[in-house]
Amino acid sequence: MIGLFIATLTQALTLIPLALGINLSYTILRATDMTIDGSFVLGAGVFAQLVSLGVSPYLAFLAAMLAGALAGAFTAFLQHKGKVDALLAGILSSFILYSVNMAIMGRPNINLLNSPSLFSTAFAQNNLMGWSAVCALVLILALGFYALLQSRLGLYLRAFGDNPKLLARQGLNIETLRTLGFGLNNLLAAASGAITAQIIGYADINMGVGMTLVGIGAIILGQHLILPCIKTHYLRTRTELLSAFIGIAIYFFILNGLLRFNINPIYLKLMLGVLLALFLRAATQKAKLS
Amino acid sequence: MITTLLTFKDIHLNYPALERPILQKINYSVQAGDFVIVLGANGSGKSSLLKLIDGRYQPSQGQILLEHKNIHRLSAKNRAHHIHTLTQSAQDNLFLNLTLFENYQLLARNPKERKKKGLEAEIIFLKEYLKDFNPNLCDKLSMLVGRLSGGEQQALALALAVLDPPAILLLDEHTSALDPKTAAHLMALTANIIAQKKITALLTTHNTQHALNYGTRILALREGEILDCIEGKAKKELDHASLLERCY
Ligand SMILES: Nc1ncnc2c1ncn2[C@@H]1O[C@H](COP(=O)(O)OP(=O)(O)OP(=O)(O)O)[C@@H](O)[C@H]1O
Ligand SMILES: [Mg+2]
Numbered sequence: 001m002i003g004l005f006i007a008t009l010t011q012a013l014t015l016i017p018l019a020l021g022i023n024l025s026y027t028i029l030r031a032t033d034m035t036i037d038g039s040f041v042l043g044a045g046v047f048a049q050l051v052s053l054g055v056s057p058y059l060a061f062l063a064a065m066l067a068g069a070l071a072g073a074f075t076a077f078l079q080h081k082g083k084v085d086a087l088l089a090g091i092l093s094s095f096i097l098y099s100v101n102m103a104i105m106g107r108p109n110i111n112l113l114n115s116p117s118l119f120s121t122a123f124a125q126n127n128l129m130g131w132s133a134v135c136a137l138v139l140i141l142a143l144g145f146y147a148l149l150q151s152r153l154g155l156y157l158r159a160f161g162d163n164p165k166l167l168a169r170q171g172l173n174i175e176t177l178r179t180l181g182f183g184l185n186n187l188l189a190a191a192s193g194a195i196t197a198q199i200i201g202y203a204d205i206n207m208g209v210g211m212t213l214v215g216i217g218a219i220i221l222g223q224h225l226i227l228p229c230i231k232t233h234y235l236r237t238r239t240e241l242l243s244a245f246i247g248i249a250i251y252f253f254i255l256n257g258l259l260r261f262n263i264n265p266i267y268l269k270l271m272l273g274v275l276l277a278l279f280l281r282a283a284t285q286k287a288k289l290s
Numbered sequence: 291m292i293t294t295l296l297t298f299k300d301i302h303l304n305y306p307a308l309e310r311p312i313l314q315k316i317n318y319s320v321q322a323g324d325f326v327i328v329l330g331a332n333g334s335g336k337s338s339l340l341k342l343i344d345g346r347y348q349p350s351q352g353q354i355l356l357e358h359k360n361i362h363r364l365s366a367k368n369r370a371h372h373i374h375t376l377t378q379s380a381q382d383n384l385f386l387n388l389t390l391f392e393n394y395q396l397l398a399r400n401p402k403e404r405k406k407k408g409l410e411a412e413i414i415f416l417k418e419y420l421k422d423f424n425p426n427l428c429d430k431l432s433m434l435v436g437r438l439s440g441g442e443q444q445a446l447a448l449a450l451a452v453l454d455p456p457a458i459l460l461l462d463e464h465t466s467a468l469d470p471k472t473a474a475h476l477m478a479l480t481a482n483i484i485a486q487k488k489i490t491a492l493l494t495t496h497n498t499q500h501a502l503n504y505g506t507r508i509l510a511l512r513e514g515e516i517l518d519c520i521e522g523k524a525k526k527e528l529d530h531a532s533l534l535e536r537c538y
Binding site for chain 1: 344346365366367368369370371375381382383384385386387388389392395396397
């Protein structure tokens with residue numbers, strides 16, 4: 001049982017930035033941004049390739065996040081100039097990113113076990129130190145994100161997601177907001193990809209498949225569990241972040257639980273898919289009532 | 291001293307697919323402090339006229355001056371600072387999936403001074419301020435605005451619009467989706483605030499009673515052209531029968 005908890009926590013930890021990014025796109029910008037499937041791999045790929053070329057992991061991590069932000073900006077660009085809706089623009093981006101990622105990585109899989117990572121000195125001491133370092137990095141990202149959402153810019157992003165026309169009439173440049181919003185959520189997804197690659201020890205071209213879906217399912221589940229407990233909306237940013245944490249943790253708890261029942265891995269996605277469908281259904285039913 | 295705030299100079303608004311222009315030969319000026327009631331049948335161009343003023347539409351010909359500046363040459367931000375529009379549909383006026391307080395933060399024109407006093411003070415101020423518009427709003431600051439009733443939404447939209455009064459307030463049938471009693475109440479409130487805060491306003495309506503009771507001038511449109519202008523003593527002495535005759 002303790003093993004199950006530890007597996008859950010460690011896996012959930014690496015995906016928290018991704019969950020925050022999805023919280024931004026799905027809850028705040030009100031768009032299903034499939035770019036994330038691609039930018040998650042992009043983050044892992046850029047990090048892995050740079051590190052294996054001998055670049056410092058710190059620089060490589062920054063480059064990975066920047067690459068993610070660019071991917072998101074590209075999705076925003078497609079929506080604006082290509083007049084494509086957010087869902088389609090994201091699918092298009094992640095489609096294109098498959099080639100980009102392949103070109104960056106040069107091969108479908110890059111092994112990182114013998115390369116330095118952001119956490120290698122910490123893990124060299126002991127596991128606890130290692131995980132604390134991961135925790136610290138995730139916490140820094142989460143706090144930065146929280147501060148941003150609490151700022152005026154965060155309010156504008158929310159308003160953009162709700163009613164871009166009205167916001168434009170206030171004289172705000174909504175294309176800038178779109179670019180910032182989609183850039184930021186993919187920056188977070190790329191950060192998750194780069195952290196995951198360091199923890200599992202490799203970057204793989206297919207590691208992002210279904211990430212958007214997992215993230216959305218998780219945050220909906222989290223909101224579902226938390227929102228009824230908290231009434232006031234002054235705290236909604238905090239509630240949202242908390243529900244992202246809890247949702248992603250529960251998802252991995254269930255995933256690892258299933259693995260322990262010796263489920264044939266062939267059926268794993270089928271079962272998780274059904275589970276996500278149930279989460280989504282439960283959430284929409286509750287939405288009708290409130 | 292009377293100053294001309296808004297001048298329409300030979301405004302035409304065409305739409306390629308339409309036979310006749312949406313608006314044509316509009317020459318009109320609005321003085322500071324005027325409260326203009328715009329009347330006309332469905333499709334006569336009332337809403338289009340207001341959309342030209344707030345920049346949602348561009349004229350095909352002619353220009354609209356705000357004091358001496360072409361409104362369509364102003365930056366969107368600058369224009370939004372001077373002009374505020376409310377329409378009958380809530381999603382034009384408010385962010386429905388945001389809370390009441392967030393709407394206040396976004397829509398108040400000049401929140402800086404109040405913000406300095408801190409969140410608590412701001413909340414207390416807002417509750418007190420909203421009381422005059424609709425007492426129901428006071429304890430709903432953290433509620434999503436989409437969950438308010440239509441009447442509450444329009445009262446809120448008006449309250450936020452005039453908190454830091456714009457130079458020009460445009461009201462496009464802002465009471466038309468409300469029940470008669472609520473509509474009458476909101477209309478009286480609107481007229482009160484416009485007079486009290488000395489806002490220059492243009493209001494479109496199909497409610498002839500409102501047109502008789504409120505406003506300093508009437509502008510009647512027919513098929514995109516100015517049909518009649520009624521102001522001053524003639525406006526005060528206007529009765530229902532002659533209004534119908536002159537304006538439709
Ligand atoms: N964007 C547009 N595209 C095409 N036609 C338009 C557009 N805007 C307005 N029109 C046309 O211009 C005419 C005037 O419309 P407008 O909405 O200004 O009328 P109105 O006087 O406000 O009518 P109502 O009383 O029904 O609100 C209508 O025939 C309308 O179809
Ligand atoms: Mg109209």
